[in-house]
Amino acid sequence: MNSFDINNLSNGIKLITRKNARTPRVAVCMFIDSGAKNESKAGIASLAGRLLLQGTESRNAEELAIELDSNAIEMNIDVKQDYFKIKTVFLNEDFGKALDLLSDIVKHSTFENFEKEVRKFRGEIEVDLDSPKIRAFDNLVKNMYPDHPYGHTYTRIVKDLPSINLDAVKDFYYNASLPERITIVVVGDIDKNNVVKMFEDKFGNLKRNTGKVISLESGKIEENKVVTISKNDAAQAQIVKGWIVPDILSTDYAALNLLNIILGSSGLSSRLFVELRDKKGLAYHVRSAYDPLKHSGLFTVYIGTAPHNINTALDGFNIEIKKLQDELVSDKELEDAKSNYLGKRAFFHETNVQQAHYLGFYDIMGLGADYDEKMAENIKKVTPSDIKEVANKCFSQNSVISILAPDQYLEKH
Amino acid sequence: MNQEVSKVLEHKSAVFPFLDKPVEIYKLENGHTIVIANKHGELVNISTWVRTGSINEDDQINGISHFLEHLMFKGTPEHPAGEFDRTLEARGAIVNAATWKDYTFYYVTLPKGPNDEYFKEALDLHADMMLNAFLPEHEIGPIFDFQNPDVKEKRERYVVIEEIRMRDDQPWSKTYNELNHIMYTEHPYVMDVIGTGEIISSIPRQTIVDYYKKWYTADNFITIIVGDVDTEKTLGLVREKFKSAESKPEAKVKHPQEPPQTQPRLVENTSRLNTAFTIFGFHGPEASNLKETIAIDAISIILGESKSSRLHQNLIEKPETPVFNVVGTGQYQFKDGNTFFIQANFHPSQRRKALELLKVEIRKMIDFPVSQEELDKAKKKMKGRFASESEIVSEIGESIGHYMTICDDISCYTDYLSTLNTLTVQDLFEVARKYLDLNKVNISILLPEHEEGEAR
Numbered sequence: 001m002n003s004f005d006i007n008n009l010s011n012g013i014k015l016i017t018r019k020n021a022r023t024p025r026v027a028v029c030m031f032i033d034s035g036a037k038n039e040s041k042a043g044i045a046s047l048a049g050r051l052l053l054q055g056t057e058s059r060n061a062e063e064l065a066i067e068l069d070s071n072a073i074e075m076n077i078d079v080k081q082d083y084f085k086i087k088t089v090f091l092n093e094d095f096g097k098a099l100d101l102l103s104d105i106v107k108h109s110t111f112e113n114f115e116k117e118v119r120k121f122r123g124e125i126e127v128d129l130d131s132p133k134i135r136a137f138d139n140l141v142k143n144m145y146p147d148h149p150y151g152h153t154y155t156r157i158v159k160d161l162p163s164i165n166l167d168a169v170k171d172f173y174y175n176a177s178l179p180e181r182i183t184i185v186v187v188g189d190i191d192k193n194n195v196v197k198m199f200e201d202k203f204g205n206l207k208r209n210t211g212k213v214i215s216l217e218s219g220k221i222e223e224n225k226v227v228t229i230s231k232n233d234a235a236q237a238q239i240v241k242g243w244i245v246p247d248i249l250s251t252d253y254a255a256l257n258l259l260n261i262i263l264g265s266s267g268l269s270s271r272l273f274v275e276l277r278d279k280k281g282l283a284y285h286v287r288s289a290y291d292p293l294k295h296s297g298l299f300t301v302y303i304g305t306a307p308h309n310i311n312t313a314l315d316g317f318n319i320e321i322k323k324l325q326d327e328l329v330s331d332k333e334l335e336d337a338k339s340n341y342l343g344k345r346a347f348f349h350e351t352n353v354q355q356a357h358y359l360g361f362y363d364i365m366g367l368g369a370d371y372d373e374k375m376a377e378n379i380k381k382v383t384p385s386d387i388k389e390v391a392n393k394c395f396s397q398n399s400v401i402s403i404l405a406p407d408q409y410l411e412k413h
Numbered sequence: 414m415n416q417e418v419s420k421v422l423e424h425k426s427a428v429f430p431f432l433d434k435p436v437e438i439y440k441l442e443n444g445h446t447i448v449i450a451n452k453h454g455e456l457v458n459i460s461t462w463v464r465t466g467s468i469n470e471d472d473q474i475n476g477i478s479h480f481l482e483h484l485m486f487k488g489t490p491e492h493p494a495g496e497f498d499r500t501l502e503a504r505g506a507i508v509n510a511a512t513w514k515d516y517t518f519y520y521v522t523l524p525k526g527p528n529d530e531y532f533k534e535a536l537d538l539h540a541d542m543m544l545n546a547f548l549p550e551h552e553i554g555p556i557f558d559f560q561n562p563d564v565k566e567k568r569e570r571y572v573v574i575e576e577i578r579m580r581d582d583q584p585w586s587k588t589y590n591e592l593n594h595i596m597y598t599e600h601p602y603v604m605d606v607i608g609t610g611e612i613i614s615s616i617p618r619q620t621i622v623d624y625y626k627k628w629y630t631a632d633n634f635i636t637i638i639v640g641d642v643d644t645e646k647t648l649g650l651v652r653e654k655f656k657s658a659e660s661k662p663e664a665k666v667k668h669p670q671e672p673p674q675t676q677p678r679l680v681e682n683t684s685r686l687n688t689a690f691t692i693f694g695f696h697g698p699e700a701s702n703l704k705e706t707i708a709i710d711a712i713s714i715i716l717g718e719s720k721s722s723r724l725h726q727n728l729i730e731k732p733e734t735p736v737f738n739v740v741g742t743g744q745y746q747f748k749d750g751n752t753f754f755i756q757a758n759f760h761p762s763q764r765r766k767a768l769e770l771l772k773v774e775i776r777k778m779i780d781f782p783v784s785q786e787e788l789d790k791a792k793k794k795m796k797g798r799f800a801s802e803s804e805i806v807s808e809i810g811e812s813i814g815h816y817m818t819i820c821d822d823i824s825c826y827t828d829y830l831s832t833l834n835t836l837t838v839q840d841l842f843e844v845a846r847k848y849l850d851l852n853k854v855n856i857s858i859l860l861p862e863h864e865e866g867e868a869r
Contacts, residue, residue, distance in 0.1 A: 022453065024431045024800035053720075061730065065721035070790040072797030091797055120729065123688075123738035127758045130686045132582050233685045233862070235578035268486065268498035268508060278495070281554065281571030284579050304579050308562050336503035343505015343531075346455045346524040351804040 001349060004359060004369065007196050009204040011179040016359050016369050017195050018187045020352055025089055026188030027353035028102065031360040032084040033183075034176035037295070038214050040168065041160040042152035043121070045084060048173040049077035050117050052086070056108040064101070073098045075105070081150050082294040083364050084176060089353050092189055096198075103202040106177065114166045122161055125154045132404050133304065135229055136238035140300070140402035143227045144242050148219040150296060178209050185360040185369075187352040218296040219244050221398040226413045229404040237307040237405035241317055245299040245394040248292035248365050252393070254378035255386040256290055256297065261337040262329055262387070263320060264288030264301060269336075271323075272301065276316045282309055294365055299394060307409040314401070324391035328384040341379050345372070418652040419443040419631070427827040431803035436813065437644055438823055443660040444632025447651050448813050448823070450639040457532045457640030458806035460520035461543050462814040464635075465628040467514050467606045468668060468748070476573070476608010477616060477624050479512040483569050484621065485519065486510075487552040489545040494552055497538050504531045507807070512606055515748045516818040519543065522807045525640055532642065533650065540654035543634070546625065550618055559614040574610045584859055585756070587682070588690045592754070592857035595678045596694050600671040600749060631658035635817050639806040668749060671696070674853040683862040688738060689761040690859040693771060697744060697751030697848050700819040707833050708844035709744050709753050711791040715783050715841075716774065717742030717755060719794070724755070724774055736763045736770060748819045753848060761861050768856070775849050782842040795833055 004018040036045050053075065055061040068075050073090040086106065090098040128134050138153040145151030152160075184203070186195050221244055246252040264272035264287045276282045283305045291298040301321075303313045329337075349355050349372075362371035403413055419441040426435040434451040441447065466478050488494035501508050506523035521539055525532040554568030564571075580586040590605050597603035636655065638647050674696060698705035717724040717740055724740040739758040744751055755775070759767035802808040816825040 022433060024803060025797070062721070062726060065719075065726070066790075069719050069721040070786065070793060072793045074797075089801075091800055116730075119735055120738075123735060123758075123760075126688050127738045130584050130688055130690075231685055235581040236575065267502050269495065269502045274495065277572055278569075281567030281569065282575070284572055284576035304582075305575060306562065306578060336499065339503050340505050343503075343524050344507075345505070347505065347507060347522065350454065350456055350806070 001355070005192055006369065009179070009200050011204055011206055011208050013179045013203055013206065014183045014363065015196060015199050016183065016185040016363065017190065017192045018185075018355060018359065019190055019192060020187060020355070021189050023189050023352055025091055025352060026095060026098075026186065026190060027089045027351070027356040028087070028098070029185045029353070029356040029360045030086040030102070030106070031183045031185070031364040032176050033082075033181040033364050034172075035079055035083045036081045036152045037149050037216055038172065038176065039149050039152060041164050042149075043157035043160050044164055044168055044172045045079045046157070047117060047121065047164065047169045048176075049079045049084065050121060051111045051114065051169060052077055052105050052109045052173075054113045054117060055110050056104045057110060058104065058108065061113060064105075068101060071097050073101060075101065083361070085360070087353065087357075099198055099202055106203070107206065111166060111170055114169070118161055118164070122158060125158055129154055132231060132234055132236070132238050136240050136402050136404040137300075139227050139229055139404070140240050140242050140400055141298070143225060143400045143402065144221055144244060144298070145219045148217070150219060150293060150298070177206070179206050180208070182206075183360050183363045185356040187356040187359070216295040218247065221400060224398050224400075226401045226403065228402070228410045228413055230407045230410055231404055232406045234307065234404060234406055236304045237310050237403060237409060238304055239310060239313055239401070239403050240300055240302045241314075241399055241401045242298060242300045243394055243397055243399045245290070245297040245397075246390075247295055247297050248367065249294065250297070252390045253292060254375065255382045255390040256292070256299070256394070257341060258334065258337045258379065258382050259324065259387050259390055260288055260290040260299070261340050262333060263324065265290070266337070266340050271320050272316075275320060276303065276313065280312070280316065282313055282316065307405045310403060310405065310409055310413070321391070321395050324387065325395055327388070329387050331384065334382070334384055334387065338379055338382070342376060345376070416656045418656045419445060421648075427823050429803075429809075429827055430799045430830055432809070436823065436827070437648075439648060441631070441652065443658060444630070444662065445655055445658055446635040446817065447648060448635065448637045448817070449642065449644050449647055450637070450809050450813065451641065451644065452639055452803075452806055452809060453641050454806065455524050455641075456522055456806045457525040457638065457642060458520060458522045458810040459532070459536055459539050460518050460637050460810045460814055461539065462516050462518040462635040462637070462818050463629055464516060464633040464818050466512055466516050467604050468601050469628065469666065470601060470604055474612065474616065474620060474624065475604045476606075476612050477621060478517055479607055480569075480573055480613055480616070481548075481621055481625055482510045482512045482517050482519075483573055484548050484553060485542055485546045487549055487569070488547050489541050490547060491541055491545065492538060494549070497542055500538065501535055504535070506535065514602055514606060516814070518814055520807065520810065525642070529642065532640070536650060536654055540651075543629065544655065544657055548618065548622055548625065553618055553621070556615050556617065559610045570613055573607070573613050577607055577610055577613070580607060584684065584686060584690045587684065588692050588756075588857050588859045591680050591682055591859070592692045592694045592855055595680050595857065596696065596752065596855045597671055599669045601668055602671070602747065602749065627661070631655070631660040632662050634658060635814060637810045637813050639810045639813075671750065674855075677852060677854045677856070679856045679858070681858045681860065683860050686859070686861040689759050689764065689767070689861065691757050691759070691767070691771075692857050693755040693775075694855040694857070695753045695848050695850070695853065697753045699750055700746040700748055701821070701825065703820075703825055703828065703832055704836070704840070705844050705847075706744070706746060706751060707829060708836055708841050709751065709848065710795070711788065711833065711836060712778065712783075712841055712845055712849075713742045713744050713753065714791040714794055715787045716778060721790070723777075727774060728757075728770055736760060736767050746815070746819055764858075764860070772851060775851060778845045779849050782838045785838060788836070788838050788841065792833055796830060799830060
């Protein structure tokens with residue numbers, strides 16, 4: 001991968017640039033160190049993101065949509081637990097236009113159409129919640145983090161929406177969009193000096209100020225729990241089990257990544273896939289996932305299976321988890337997991353927009369834009385006993401199990 | 414077996430949008446087509462497309478193409494089940510396959526490695542899998558009674574049945590499948606690609622083996638390599654690895670033609686949901702009718718893709734009282750005739766109004782031409798989309814494979830943007846009037862059975 005440069009604009013905004021010659025589109029990711037973690041009510045951050053695309057002082061919502069689409073400029077706002085990201089991707093020929101629109105949205109949004117946006121947001125959530133898998137995950141996460149903003153799932157948002165007002169949304173955005181909290185990444189067939197000058201012109205005058213710094217606990221699951229949703233016509237049971245595990249800044253980050261690959265995230269060859277799908281035919285989808293957050297980590301194992309298999313599937317999870325706690329993984333399996341991680345990096349950095357994402361993501365999470373390289377070194381150092389140790393540390397903690405299935409299969413749980 | 418490699422019969426080059434070098438297409442004597450697309454970068458994508466899918470099935474074997482796709486990963490005499498996945502995933506590869514109505518394809522995307530080492534290893538394993546799949550009985554699992562849940566031997570048959578169950582629970586899939594069932598009376602497109610639990614639980618191994626031998630032949634294969642590779646060397650490697658592929662041209666069949674639709678068709682179902690789903694489907698041109706296919710792609714952008722589209726603006730952004738949650742449009746391209754669809758999610762109490770509003774927007778498309786600004790937007794958006802695809806080796810491979818199987822020619826892709834640029838508002842108007850006929854619409858609706866007990 002090509003090297004990158006870091007420049008600071010005059011007000012402290014960090015600007016990261018990487019030149020990738022002979023690529024047709026430029027990607028810009030503007031990361032703000034704020035997200036659901038800063039919400040006083042579930043949904044405020046997402047609403048702020050949605051309202052940024054509802055008009056500015058000089059363009060109403062429809063004009064903005066037409067201008068973006070007729071120039072083939074993708075403009076998306078992604079609100080996660082730890083960050084707020086404005087992402088734009090466009091053909092090289094449209095750099096100036098895209099930058100104008102980005103700066104207009106960031107600096108001159110009028111936050112119009114609040115009521116309508118609340119209504120649309122709720123409608124879209126309702127549609128998503130008609131997916132049984134999304135509902136099962138939603139129920140898991142809100143029960144893992146009952147009093148924590150990481151538990152601000154769709155159903156929590158639906159509950160909080162009526163009590164959110166426009167001022168709360170504006171406050172959130174103005175407190176978030178402070179220069180010292182912003183990292184902008186530009187990747188494409190660009191001239192660095194030109195880009196620095198253009199961004200200085202557009203964003204160097206964004207007001208300097210200092211907002212509140214949020215400090216969060218990692219969250220704790222007080223007791224083992226099973227939560228259920230009944231859906232009597234479900235053809236499959238949705239089963240997901242979750243633990244709160246170390247965060248992205250922890251020294252366990254590399255080992256947890258490898259553990260996740262070995263257990264259930266590496267495609268067709270992971271343990272869960274081979275044992276529960278290939279050998280037992282229990283599922284089409286079965287996997288584990290590690291979501292490294294800034295103040296906590298979320299580890300899940302998931303399966304969709306015929307409702308009469310619920311216990312067999314939960315036993316299958318337990319067996320695989322216990323194996324990781326009791327037995328050292330073989331050197332070969334660990335080496336394969338390491339090369340899987342290192343090989344997949346190419347896949348996750350194939351496009352300019354992916355590269356812009358990771359440079360900004362690691363920076364905003366506090367690990368530095370060059371963390372990708374450091375991470376590769378950390379991965380190489382992990383030993384079989386590190387995996388066993390981290391398995392014991394994580395899976396001896398309490399967990400939540402979320403099951404969605406027809407009533408008759410839920411009675412025992 | 415000491416076999417000769419098949420000779421190159423034909424070679425042509427085609428300029429590919431946003432790629433530095435032209436794409437090279439070779440047709441071998443045994444019918445095998447090889448395509449090499451050069452793209453700079455560390456990743457390489459290897460795929461083989463087989464010209465078969467649910468189009469070659471009937472009521473007895475519906476789902477066999479997709480079931481076979483699963484079983485192809487269950488080993489060869491040289492590489493037992495699991496080795497392919499383990500070896501390649503240890504290189505960081507993405508390995509998978511997909512089955513659709515007109516084709517089935519298998520792919521590997523991975524870093525090409527020092528001296529192209531991983532690429533060569535992957536090509537070797539990929540060709541072995543395509544040509545020598547073993548389809549072992551113990552991986553398929555014994556035949557069983559689909560109604561009996563207490564089956565002890567649960568192998569791949571069950572995995573596919575779980576995939577069927579999974580789709581039954583997904584409201585959009587369910588709505589689309591029901592639409593698909595009413596769209597055809599004669600053509601095999603009427604069948605779901607995934608088949609039924611009854612068939613998957615009872616289909617004998619020998620039937621699967623026979624199907625594999627019949628369709629997985631050189632003349633039905635298109636092998637595509639995308640990445641920073643040496644064209645001549647790569648051509649040599651692919652020819653060598655696939656040299657045992659045999660040609661059986663008699664396998665080509667003529668499919669029944671779908672009679673023209675004369676009446677609107679409607680299907681309505683219920684499920685335990687909170688919102689209502691609908692998809693409208695119209696029969697479109699054959700995919701190889703490039704001009705009309707592209708015109709419908711442009712109509713789709715104008716009508717329902719992205720925020721500035723008519724459906725989004727008129728049905729979501731502007732109404733004072735909400736009717737819709739989600740709207741969108743798209744075109745599935747098929748060899749024997751595309752499907753243009755409009756999909757929407759709406760508030761269940763507004764059923765009548767929702768359907769009427771969608772029809773009003775369709776009528777506008779056939780009563781008045783679109784504006785020049787709308788057409789220009791569609792052209793620009795499509796250009797952006799092609800640029801976006803050119804950034805990703807697997808997407809380049811998929812575009813080539815898709816167009817070469819459904820149109821038999823790469824020009825459907827390479828001539829796409831230049832053809833699009835010649836289209837006028839009048840062209841779009843004529844195509845809209847020809848295909849977006851409300852007398853020939855198919856509508857599938859999925860409504861809530863009743864509200865669920867869970868408090869939200």
